[in-house]
Amino acid sequence: MPAFPLEELLARPKSKPKGCSRLPNLMDIKFHNNYWQAAQAENLTYYIYGAYYDNRATVEEAPLVRILTMSSRYGKRNEVKFPQVYCQLWYENQTEPLLVNVTDHKIIWIFGGAPKRVYPTLLSCALPQQQQQVPEMVSLVATRCELATNLLRVVYEPRKWVEPATKPRFMVCVKALNYPYSDLSWRLIEWLELLRLLGADKVVFYEAQMHANMSKVIEHYSQQAGYVELRPLSLGRGEPHAAPNFHYWAMSADGFNRRLNEMIPYNDCFYRNMYNYDYIGVFDIDEIIMPLGNLTSWSQLIDVAQRAPDYQRESSRCQHWASFCFRNVYFPSYAERAPVYPTLPSYYYMLQHVERSPEHCNRYAAVKCLHSTRYVEALHNHFPLFFRRKHSCDPKSVPIQYAQMQHYREPTNKTRLLNPIRDDNIWRFQPQLQQRVHDTYKQLGFLPNEL
Known part of the structure; x- marks a missing residue:
């Protein structure tokens, strides 16, 4: 289960948050199929596969956490209406999440739709510019303070070598x-x-x-x-x-x-x-x-x-x-x-x-x-x-x-x-x-x- 952060969850100290949200535990998670988790917002269902840290120099809004999902909504680009949803970002050694808006939904498909299908959708959560620490985990929620039904490891594989590249990889x-x-x-x-x-x-x-x-x-x-x-x-x-x-x-x-x-x-x-x-x-x-x-x-x-x-x-x-x-x-x-x-x-x-x-x-x-x-x-x-x-x-x-x-x-x-x-x-x-x-x-x- 590569997306579910079981090791990180078990390593967390048990403490009560002072704010409005606590970290979901194993019994709070809505698992969907083998490698997916689910979140609900209004009448829209997200099936969530992975989450990734994006801090590339060409991305002006960075740092971002990208969440890769299948969602039950589809339509023409720029005409699809998604509900406002939020990211609860969990950092190592912190009991309170950082709460940010999901700022973007990108439907990774342009060739029309059909009923009884779910569509690949990439969500973006913009972190504060001054926040340079990489979050350990993220949850997608419909309201800022609700108890999440999903929890994903944030994937970040920084560059493994420091020497100048002599040719493209x-x-x-x-x-x-x-x-x-x-x-x-x-x-x-x-x-x-x-x-x-x-x-x-x-x-x-x-x-x-x-x-x-x-x-x-x-x-x-x-x-x-x-x-x-x-x-x-x-x-x-x-x-x-x-x-x-x-x-x-x-x-x-x-x-x-x-x-x-x-x-x-x-x-x-x-x-x-x-x-x-x-x-x-x-x-x-x-x-x-x-x-x-x-x-x-x-x-x-x-x-x-x-x-x-x-x-x-x-x-x-x-x-x-x-x-x-x-x-x-x-x-x-x-x-x-x-x-x-x-x-x-x-x-x-x-x-x-x-x-x-x-x-x-x-x-x-x-x-x-x-x-x-x-x-x-x-x-x-x-x-x-x-x-x-x-x-x-x-x-x-x-x-x-x-x-x-x-x-x-x-x-x-x-x-x-x-x-x-x-x-x-x-x-x-x-x-x-x-x-x-x-x-x-x-x-x-x-x-x-x-x-």
């Missing part, structure tokens, strides 16, 4: 691995090794319920100096999680509900890691941002992307961008076609699949981005929904001569399958990638000893 966030009936361990290994070659320092996954071999792969990489992290997750509306494979069927039952819930791991991952990485990507395990030409790493790519033409602006006034985004191009399986690289074993999926659709998708269709942790406030899986417009320009579409987002799946529009062209840019990484994948297979016991 990158990490990747992945939605729930919801594969109980499919063994994609072989795809996962190749993908993780290619990410590492491109410059990813960390990859965070969220667990739904997955195949045993995939769990074995995640465990293997989790032991490698923190390269991979697996975090728990359940659905915000309340679907059961503990029953074997039920999460899979709940996700399959309603694609809209699934997409709404996917915003939670993306944004939890971002806020947990924003101080330690310069750029964060949100990808599926069939997606890779591939530098092209002489570029062989994401750090080189970012350097070039900063100077590349900006298709969305005629002027060059921008110096900072919320995100750098890359156009999607499909690499289908083309199972009926002979392998381009017949001597390479078939379990090297990306190295084998070097034929793609002849045309890239447009700049607004299925793009994926590298998001700046200095400016972004809330993420969709394809682009940032909120960012600091005073300090940065809109996401920049990087020209396709520098990089592309390689998508290893069948396109929805089947005409894109026609007239494939060969694109073997990945082969620049072939010797290292092939050897690393093979070594991992051997270590995990996925290959006979004689191979």
